[in-house]
Amino acid sequence: MMNTSSNCSLLADFQYHLFSIIYSLVFILGLIENVLALYVLTCKVKNSTQSYVYFINLAVVDTMFVCMLPFRIHYHINENNWIFGDITCRITGTLYFTNIYLSIGFFTCICVDRYIAVVHPLTYLRIRVSHYNIVLTVLLWAIAVAIVVPLVLGGRLDNFLENNKTACYESFPESSWKKRLVPYNTCALVFGFVIPFSIIMISYPLIAKRISKIQTSIHKKKALRTIFMILAISILCFLPYHLTHLLHFMMRARIFDHCAFNGFIYKLRRITLALVSFNCCLNPIMYYFTTSTYSGRLRLRLRGLRAKKVYTIYDRDMNTFLGTYRNKP
Known part of the structure; x- marks a missing residue:
């Protein structure tokens, strides 16, 4: 239960069973799938390409996420009562949101990489030698660490429920929502989701159209x-x-305050919090589709007669013919 300042009780008793079941399923499937994915991506795949760096890091992020789920499962089985201490709460809580935003970040990197490779293949051939994928990966991890470390090492969380149970990353006081949590939530929504999601939704249909x-x-x-x-x-x-x-966020910041609507949003957020965890089970399926096409090679072949050179370009990531380009002497 959670109370707002307007004395409107926010209840979602179904969440205890929902989170316990969903997180248990995600823990079992996600751990098996991502450990197997890491093994295949690092040990079995040969002639790895640019996007493999993103896939490996996605698998690492997902493995870190599923390893902290037993703490969350215990927390929800005990009706949102945290017994593992403040530091452990901080670590597991930040890992939860790190998984969300690093996953979106690596999805965006894969998107940009695929867009350039398919739509601008000659440009892709030139820039891939710069190992920009490693630079982007390091940059994403550096941003994540810069955000996570202050949260983990900061002051004690003011995070308690009224019925003498200790919450973890829930039930923040209204003053925190209006001040301390505003910049975090705003930046997370704009830079962590809106911009990357827009890039994905615009670029991938263009790539699909080109490949089709x-x-x-x-x-x-x-x-x-x-x-x-x-x-x-x-x-x-x-x-x-x-x-x-x-x-x-708008509800807790008191941008709007309607008791029935607030209760609906609170329940709906419980469901979507559980739903977002399934990404670490779905990502390895994506790796399967991708690695099954990685048997091809990105090669530049010389053909033709003395008067002209014909270059046939293949994308090793998609094992897809990208086009034929002629250069006259």
Whole structure:
């Protein structure tokens, strides 16, 4: 239960069973899938390419997330009563949100990488030698650490329920929502979701349209399935959570205050919080679709007669024919 300043009780008793069941399922499936994915991506896949760096880091983030789920499962089984101490609450809480925003960040990197490779293949051939994927990966982790460390090492969380149970990253006082939590939530929504999600939703349809026009690749369907998988994860897992989180943030900041609507948003947010955790189970399925197409090679082949050179470009990430380019002497 959570009370607002307007004496409107926010109840969602179903959440205890919902979170316990969903998190248990995600823990079992996610741990098996991501450990297996890390093994395959690091040990079995040969001739790895630019996007593999993002896939490996996604699997690392998801593995970190599922490893903290037993704490959350215990927390919800005991009706949102945290017994593991303040520091452990901070670590598990920040890992929860780190998984969300690093996953979106790596999805965006994959999106940009695929867009350049498919729509501008010659540019892709030039920039891939700069190892920009490693630079972007380090940058994302650096931003995540810069945000997480102050949260973990900061002052004690003012985070308690009225019925003598200790909450973890819930039930913040109204003063925190109006002051301390405003910049975090605003930046998370704008830079952590709205901008990356917009890039994904604009770029991937363009990539799919370009690939669908290619008639020479027998792996076109697999490439399109990979694209649709990323779109599906973004829409099913991340979009509902951020929409309800925006409404929840507005409710707690007292931008609007209607008791019945507040109760509906509180319940809906419980559901989307559980739903967003499924991304770490769906990501390994995306790896399967992608790695099954990685048997191809990105190669530049010389053909033709003395009067001209014909370059045939293949995308090793999608094993897709990208086009033929002629250079006259």
